[in-house]
Amino acid sequence: MNECNNFNVEQTEAGIAYLSIESESAMNSLNDGMTEELLWLGTELNEDDDVRCIVLRGSDGVFCAGGNISSFEENSSATSQIRRGASFLNNVVYQLKRGETPIITGIDGPAVGAGFALALLGDISLMHEEAYLQFGYPGIGLTGDGSATYYLPHLVGLQEAKRIALLNEQISPDEAEEIGLVTEVADSDSFDDRLEELATSLATGPTKALSSISRQLEEAYARQLSEQLASEATEISEATRTEDYAEGVSAFKEKRDPDFVGH
Template sequence: MSYEKIIYGCNNGVAKITLNSKANLNAFDHSLITEVIDALDKCESNPEVKVVILNGAGKAFSGGGDIAAMYKAINEGQDLEELVELAAQMAIKIKKLPKPVIASVHGPAAGAGFNVALACDLCIAAEDALFIQAFVNIGLIPDAGGVYLLTRSVGVSKACELALSGKRISAKEAFDMGIVAEICSIDELEEKTNKLALKMAKGPAVSYKNTKELIYKAQFSDFEEYLKEEVKAQVQCGKTEDFKEGMKAFLEKRKPNYIGR
């Protein structure tokens, strides 16, 4: 597959997948997710790849889902099922990849961007990083495994607060919650991420593989079954007037007028 929305490369045992759709803050659409999944498959099958870095080009890690594309699709009579299923596949690929995956986050990590970072094994964040469970702002639920990953990362109470409010949290707050492993300046982010990745690339690959498998069995063994329910719930939300109003309000840069508000 030739890539138009990511940059992929491998050097010294470290593969780097860079989200590269800068015009819309690396928002996830069908093409971007498909390319990320393909690159993850390459990482898995290539014995030279020992560690994977996932980062974003431009001003953000990822602004979340491509709302303009979703709005167009809904108006054309399509639903969200295929896109949500792809996002679920991406999260599973990251969690089950037998090699460490490091999220290197700067700027906004909103919606699916937040949850993709959560799916990674480690997250290094620049001081300007913002993490936002933005789904509720357009009448949706967290996808890409969001509720599942969030409750296991920060606990039920804090997950409820973040998912139901859509509030922004800083890199420092994310660090305090255990979402982020290390914070650094934006100027240091690439160097810090590369240093960690190169160190791990020289580490015990079989140990990493088995550790990830055991963590998955211990904490994520029903993840795939959960994702089936997530897709159903998101498709249901995607058929509501609240979702249509949420998308329209977002594109018009105003507050949504939800039913019953």
């Protein structure tokens, strides 16, 4: 695997790939190199059968403070600059979410703007008790990218999403958990252990089935019932082609716990 300048990558024998954001920009903010590296990492890890769970987290008390605003243009070139950056980030999100590997986000510090968008990508999201979430974009007169306007209403509903985005207030861990913006909250003493526990739970499961379930749940909002039923029939029948299906049925018949291999 290529060496990264903006991420520390650790791949465990248990099949967990930890991506810790260590941006060259202040406050773990996005830069072009970081976005390129995340695109490459997401593509490579999703193609690696040994990787059964991807964990995206921050470092040094910060998840990601969004775009590197100090590099933003203020003249006529801003339009092309922002479109290029948004298109690149959106491609990262698409590659990460279209893969067959479950994703956990460990929100271990402030997540603002593009960092807010990345935080919402997790199939499971664990938030540190001292972190906060903030939509962020209106603070500099912008709207949203990186799927921020897609996952936010999916998670909390339209009215709550408008409140969060338009008022642009910081969302505390307790509030984030209460409204369903994150899965759960952990304190300083238990955060790392709980993150590992969640990742291990996903990494020992039937990887392709878990990813298919996640995609179907997300896409259900845009489908009619007949379309969703057709998708369910296709996905559940395709799942029978995996080794994990055969193992799961055998384990059930033999009255033992299954030993899933991820494919």
